[in-house]
Amino acid sequence: MKLKDKIEKLIKKEKRDKKLTDEELQKRQREFEKEALPHMLLLYNYAYRMTGNEEDAKDLVQETYLKAFRFWDQYEPGTNIRAWLFKIMKNSYINKYRKATKEPGKVDYDEVQNFYETVRDESFESSDLQEHIFENIFEDEIIEALGKLPDEFRTVVILADIEGLSYEEIADFLDIPIGTVRSRLHRGRKMLRKQLYEFAKRKGYIKGSPEDYEIDEPDKD
Amino acid sequence: MDCRETREFMSALVDNQIDDETKRKVEEHIWRCATCRNEFELEKKTKQIIKSNIKLLPVPNELVTTILTQIKLLQNGYNPHLRAIEGTSTKPWFEFAFTFGIVVVVLTLAILLTSIYENKMAQKELVAREVSGLINYFDSVAKGMAKPEILSGDFNYLQNQLILKSSFQPIVPHIPEFKLVGASINTGHSPGDAQCVNLLYQKDDKIILFHQAPLHRASMHEDVKKRILKGEWIYDTIEDESFAIWGTKELICCVVSNLSRDELERVLKQSW
Structure with missing residues (x-):
């Protein structure tokens, strides 16, 4: 670290440790409201689609904003505030929900792997049957299918298809290369289609298993 | 471009997040290859169906209000002076008693919430933040996904290796009933950070990870540092893991284990 940066960091820290004046506090509050609040729609919708219900989504957004406010002086003006807020939310989400339901690390990875293996091995959409996947599909089923995607894949699908973010911004949000955004999105949509196919089969629109013609890329990220 | 490469850019083509040159190549392949063309059509439809069925939901009004209030x-928690102003600015058309009641409720809530945030969340979360990285590392070690770089059951060998290789003087304690099985010396998480030493102890399926780093260079929150400098041993648990943080004159020590909190405390008291 350069000396200049080090000094800057120290000054920043000192400011945080000492009590701020009323004026500074109010300025900080105004600044926060102006900068951070407009992105609540993005965060709320992400939270809603990840947790699947309004109460948890509200909790998550609330926690995110309170954390962001507490650590407001760690945000560097001019950098992408949406990415900063999103990262805070993602951490809160992982701490709160993911660890509670699943074992961390290995198990999660296996699940993704297995899921993907099924998608790859089982062919499920030959051209004459594909139409049926999209016919008679209800909103709930699409929401349910989305909910079944592993977190990593669900995240990119939500950000790209529901929130309409660019690949650059998604890469920035998740700290991953754009190539990874591309492949996760491709695979995520494919998994979702597989789910829709299962629904269609259950409802009897599609019978039996169609022949395999799928060529698929090897599993890599 | 072949099928494989085309698949890599399939989503990018659907979303039109692709440069002209690559787009031309991908389209050229898709035009020739029926399988990829089919895949492309399916992906396009999938996107459409997600987009048209799952709409953005408006943010509930009360969420905005709650956040602003909180x-x-x-803010008032940082400065009690501001809270007094807030308290007196209640609406004039309420009856006096009612107004008074609201003031009391607001103040109680303010004190309650700020105390919760200031003390419980702040302290607990601060500590949790400090150890979260280590807990993740512990998880990977416990699951066999990560290994300490020096693996040996020979206590003296490990001790010598550590003294030779680390930039500070580490402590290598004996923990009763547990056996030292490995150690690693890590450079910090960011370039300015100091080196740290991790020791791994084992007894059957119980593991203790002992982490230490020079106190003066350890980057941690001032509040946590203050508590440690006062000589406090902070014990807590996160999910299934228990941990303890404390300091010596030169070192900051942190222990993570799958023992219960009480067991960990007992074991550590025996070793120090």
């Missing part, structure tokens, strides 16, 4: 309360 920020104000938090």
Whole structure:
């Protein structure tokens, strides 16, 4: 670290440790409201689609904003505030929900792997049957299918298809290369289609298993 | 471009997040290859169906209000002077008693919330933040996904290796009933950070990870540092893991284990 940066960091820290004046506090509050609040729609919708219900989504957004406010002086003006807020939310989400339901690390990875293996091995959409996947599909089923995607894949699908973010911004949000955004999105949509196919089969629109013609890329990220 | 490469850019083509040159190549392949063309059509439809069925939901009004109120309360927690002003600015058309009641409720809430945030969340979360990285590392070690770089059951060998290789003087304690099985010396998480030493102890399926780093260079929150400098041993648990943080004159020590909190405390008291 350069000396200049080090000094800057120290000054920043000192400011945080000492009590701020009323004026500074109010300025900080105004600044926060102006900068951070407009992105609540993005965060709320992400939270809603990840947790699947309004109460948890509200909790998550609330926690995110309170954390962001507490650590407001760690945000560097001019950098992408949406990415900063999103990262805070993602951490809160992982701490709160993911660890509670699943074992961390290995198990999660296996699940993704297995899921993907099924998608790859089982062919499920030959051209004459594909139409049926999209016919008679209800909103709930699409929401349910989305909910079944592993977190990593669900995240990119939500950000790209529901929130309409660019690949650059998604890469920035998740700290991953754009190539990874591309492949996760491709695979995520494919998994979702597989789910829709299962629904269609259950409802009897599609019978039996169609022949395999799928060529698929090897599993890599 | 072949099928494989085309698949890599399939989503990018669907979303038109692709440069002209690559787009031309991908389209050229898709035009020739029926399988990829089919895949492309399916992906396009999938996107459409997601987009048209799952709409953005409006943010509930009360969420915005709650957040704004909480920020104000938090703000007041930093400065009690502001809270007094807030308290007296209640609406004039309420009857006096009612107004008074509301003031009391607001103040109680403010004190309650700020105390919760200031003490419980702040302290607990601060500590949790400090150890979260280590807990993740512990998880990977416990699951066999990560290994300490020096693996040996020979206590003296490990001790010598550590003294030879680390930039500071580490402590290598004996923990009763547990056996030292490995150690690693890590450079910090960011370039300015100091080196740290991790020791791994084992007894059957119980593991203790002992982490230490020079106190003066350890980057941690001032509040946590203050508590440690006062000589406090902070014990807590996160999910299934228990941990303890404390300091010596030169070192900051942190222990993570799958023992229960009480067991960990007992074991550590025996070793120090």
